Amino acid sequence: MPPATADLxxxxxxxEEGVDHIMTRLREGVSYSKYMALYTVAYNYCTSSRxxxxxxxxxxxxxxxxxxxxxLYNNLIRYFVAHLKTLKETSDPLLDEALLRYYAQEWDRYxxxxxxxxxxxxxxxxxxxxxEKDEGRKNVYTVYTLALVQxxxxxxxxxxxxxxxxxxxxxxxIELQRNGETIDxxxxxxxxxxxxxxxxxxxxxxxxSLEVYKEHFESPFIAATEKYYKTESEAFLAxxxxxxxxxxxxxxxxxxxDRVERYLNTNTRKTLVGKCEQVLxxxxxxxxxxxxxxxxxYDKDEDLQRMYALLSRIPDGLEPLRKKFEExxxxxxxxxVAKLVGEGxxxxxxxxxxxxxxxxxxxxxxxxxxxxxxxxxxxxxxFVASLDKACREFVNRNAATGTxxxxxxxxxxxxxxxxxxxxxxxxxxxxLEDALNQVMILFKYIEDKDVFQTFYTTKLSKRLxxxxxxxxxxxxSMISKxxxxxxxxxxxxxxxxxxxxxxxxxxxxxxxxxxxxxxxxAELEINFSIMVLGTNFWPLNPPAHDFTIPREILPxxxxxxxxxxxxxxxxxxxxxxxxxxxxxxxxxxxxxxxLMTSSYQMAVLVQYNNNDxxxxxxxxxxxxxxxxxxxxxxxxxxxxxVLINEEKDQYDLNPxxxxxKIRVNLNMPIxxxxxxxxxxxxxxxxxxxxxxxxxxxxxxxxxRKTMKNQPLIQEVISQISQRFAPKIPDIKKAIDTLLEKxxxxxxxxxxxxFSYVA
Amino acid sequence: xxSDVDSIxxxxxxxxCQDLSVDPEDVVLLAVAFELKCxxxxxxxxxxxxxxxxxxxxxxxxxxxxILPQLRTKLASDAAYFQQVYSATFDFAxxxxxRSLPLETAESFWGLLLPHGIRGGALAPSTWTxxxxxxxxxxxxxxxxxxxxxxxxxxxxEFLKTVDPQFTAYDEEAAWPSIIDDYVAWAREHAGSV
Numbered sequence: 001m002p003p004a005t006a007d008l009x010x011x012x013x014x015x016e017e018g019v020d021h022i023m024t025r026l027r028e029g030v031s032y033s034k035y036m037a038l039y040t041v042a043y044n045y046c047t048s049s050r051x052x053x054x055x056x057x058x059x060x061x062x063x064x065x066x067x068x069x070x071x072l073y074n075n076l077i078r079y080f081v082a083h084l085k086t087l088k089e090t091s092d093p094l095l096d097e098a099l100l101r102y103y104a105q106e107w108d109r110y111x112x113x114x115x116x117x118x119x120x121x122x123x124x125x126x127x128x129x130x131x132e133k134d135e136g137r138k139n140v141y142t143v144y145t146l147a148l149v150q151x152x153x154x155x156x157x158x159x160x161x162x163x164x165x166x167x168x169x170x171x172x173x174i175e176l177q178r179n180g181e182t183i184d185x186x187x188x189x190x191x192x193x194x195x196x197x198x199x200x201x202x203x204x205x206x207x208x209s210l211e212v213y214k215e216h217f218e219s220p221f222i223a224a225t226e227k228y229y230k231t232e233s234e235a236f237l238a239x240x241x242x243x244x245x246x247x248x249x250x251x252x253x254x255x256x257x258d259r260v261e262r263y264l265n266t267n268t269r270k271t272l273v274g275k276c277e278q279v280l281x282x283x284x285x286x287x288x289x290x291x292x293x294x295x296x297x298y299d300k301d302e303d304l305q306r307m308y309a310l311l312s313r314i315p316d317g318l319e320p321l322r323k324k325f326e327e328x329x330x331x332x333x334x335x336x337v338a339k340l341v342g343e344g345x346x347x348x349x350x351x352x353x354x355x356x357x358x359x360x361x362x363x364x365x366x367x368x369x370x371x372x373x374x375x376x377x378x379x380x381x382x383f384v385a386s387l388d389k390a391c392r393e394f395v396n397r398n399a400a401t402g403t404x405x406x407x408x409x410x411x412x413x414x415x416x417x418x419x420x421x422x423x424x425x426x427x428x429x430x431x432l433e434d435a436l437n438q439v440m441i442l443f444k445y446i447e448d449k450d451v452f453q454t455f456y457t458t459k460l461s462k463r464l465x466x467x468x469x470x471x472x473x474x475x476x477s478m479i480s481k482x483x484x485x486x487x488x489x490x491x492x493x494x495x496x497x498x499x500x501x502x503x504x505x506x507x508x509x510x511x512x513x514x515x516x517x518x519x520x521x522a523e524l525e526i527n528f529s530i531m532v533l534g535t536n537f538w539p540l541n542p543p544a545h546d547f548t549i550p551r552e553i554l555p556x557x558x559x560x561x562x563x564x565x566x567x568x569x570x571x572x573x574x575x576x577x578x579x580x581x582x583x584x585x586x587x588x589x590x591x592x593x594x595l596m597t598s599s600y601q602m603a604v605l606v607q608y609n610n611n612d613x614x615x616x617x618x619x620x621x622x623x624x625x626x627x628x629x630x631x632x633x634x635x636x637x638x639x640x641x642v643l644i645n646e647e648k649d650q651y652d653l654n655p656x657x658x659x660x661k662i663r664v665n666l667n668m669p670i671x672x673x674x675x676x677x678x679x680x681x682x683x684x685x686x687x688x689x690x691x692x693x694x695x696x697x698x699x700x701x702x703x704r705k706t707m708k709n710q711p712l713i714q715e716v717i718s719q720i721s722q723r724f725a726p727k728i729p730d731i732k733k734a735i736d737t738l739l740e741k742x743x744x745x746x747x748x749x750x751x752x753x754f755s756y757v758a
Numbered sequence: 759x760x761s762d763v764d765s766i767x768x769x770x771x772x773x774x775c776q777d778l779s780v781d782p783e784d785v786v787l788l789a790v791a792f793e794l795k796c797x798x799x800x801x802x803x804x805x806x807x808x809x810x811x812x813x814x815x816x817x818x819x820x821x822x823x824x825i826l827p828q829l830r831t832k833l834a835s836d837a838a839y840f841q842q843v844y845s846a847t848f849d850f851a852x853x854x855x856x857r858s859l860p861l862e863t864a865e866s867f868w869g870l871l872l873p874h875g876i877r878g879g880a881l882a883p884s885t886w887t888x889x890x891x892x893x894x895x896x897x898x899x900x901x902x903x904x905x906x907x908x909x910x911x912x913x914x915x916e917f918l919k920t921v922d923p924q925f926t927a928y929d930e931e932a933a934w935p936s937i938i939d940d941y942v943a944w945a946r947e948h949a950g951s952v
Contacts, residue, residue: 735936736935740908746933
């Protein structure tokens, strides 16, 4: 060991032997004492204060300073250069994997050694190097970094300068792996990692920079990847189906992601995946879009799922699918209804269409495609929107509706009515609830919700007054669903109808109780129940003709009139004979029957308490029912064989009437009433709409004061479309009306601007 | 009644026509009615009469007679003046308390005004001819229109001025009263047969 006062030459000779030992023969080991000796000599040299005037002027050259080190530093550089020269010479003839192995092995040895050397020269690093850097000198590094810089300049760049020999060797291995061969991934990882290590931030050597990695590896790697997959995907598609290609592309993408995990820098992920997505998906998106219909037609769920997953990775990849899906669903819906209509007995009439069959056909198409959306398209919002758009289209316009926008809501309301009636086929509580939820699925798509509302109200009123509702719970459940979908206003009337029903029950009981207190029981032999229904909430019309109240029920009628008048003075009762019904007990036959009748039938039949035969004219005089209705009432009684009509306009009581049942239901609907109901509902809807459009325009104009024609029409449509789809000519007619009524006027000098008249 | 004293009624109107040597169905009388602010057919108010003639600088029957040809020409050729008289005619023609003109009445006043304006150029740049107007009347009868609202009355003039008889300049998105939209649809449908 040279003394502390030894000159540079002596000192370096001693150090160089040690450095070389560590760098080249570390496996033989370095004794602790030798390491300490080396450390001490390096320390001693750096702390010696004598002047090395001549040598110090080489690098640094701040002669006045008392920090020693530049000589050692320069000698280290010379050592590294010489060391790397031998590596260069050995590596020159090597190629591919052999080159990589040699490179990796030497890299290990070199970096391990350099680590020790770095520690050996701790003092140099801490003082001389630090001061140089503090004073802004560039290209001065701590010893380890210096070793890397030298490796890069004298070895790495040398190999790369020969046609990027090193990077190409890695790329060749990766290609082999892509071709399905097994490669030494650890080797690739080691070499690739060295590229990252060589990226030194010139400003801050503690910071890693990916510059070397990117320039020498990543760019050529990405270019090679693009080339590889371009060739492969084109060749694959030329010989295989799109379905197979989807699988292949999916696998390839997964493989490349794995590759990053295994041996690449994570920074490469984004670029690599992006490039693969472009080459494997975007460049073939056309052919995928084209095959989409095929997959839909054959319900290839897995392929659809795969196509969705792939195309969702590129921008705008899904839009064509969404459009095609919408078209597909629409066609399926239209075809389902067309098939149903075609199956009808006469093939054309949608009047005979079974509401349940119609609703089921629509629901089936919805269900199937909703499942596709959820399963194959992960319920993605864009596909949900396509489904909704398509459903809205075929639910409102199809072979059954023709040009009528009211047919679908009518059929749906009729179906709901059938569900909510007693004796429906799905009366299991859970089945019913589910069926009602299904109705709501279609309801959501109905454009003319007001038509549904009107039909529903009419049907509900019938269920309630005839007492044929399946259950109060089911009714309440349906109303709460409608309320949730359309708000309080939509179901207000429906709820009021229930209130009236409940109040009526109480009223009937109270009346009965009161009568029992004030009358002899002999006077009260008629069972009487009443429904008092608010005119504004019930879609019921009083009879259009007179009715003579039979004297048999007149006392009861008068008692109730008085009772009600005393209870609610000022309220007017209108008796809806056309909706009321009766039960008559027979005592003119051997068997006692109970005849269940309408009030008109009752009025006719009680006439036979005093007569056995009556003419049409006599019956009309006695009942005051119009002839038109009366003859239909009589026809039903004759058909049921309660009356006999042997001579024209002459009706006899049948003394030998027989029936298998004790309770005989004679109360069948009269045909004329049925069709009238439908046209009346539609008339009501039309009137309501005119009013709604006008009210909406007034509300908008009141808020905006002036507005142009087009925006006004748009605003009206957007405000009303929740309830129904207003037609532009109807809106214009409403504008005409409001101009005439002077709610609005045209702004002077303009043709298409309106203003609100306060 | 006091008001009778201040008004010239039907007999008076006919006498006035005689004095001015003008046919009671001459279109110029609509311009006179406008100038004299007549509230209704054959009704003149004292104030309107006085200020009207004064503004026209007429204080003798001769002067009144003399000014008629001038008014007739102005009505035929001055678009703004025609518009004023046309607009005033609606209020003048309708019965008190009514919002629209019965079709017959509307048609006879259109029959006086529109041909006069078309021939004299007051409807420029309209390309409608007097004969082409018959299609409008045919439509009104065919679709059994009963009354003509103020808006329809005013917008028809605008329509004739800006939309050609072939409707190439017609925009169904514009704010025409729906009766005019209906007319265009009707006329297109009947294009071959009328």
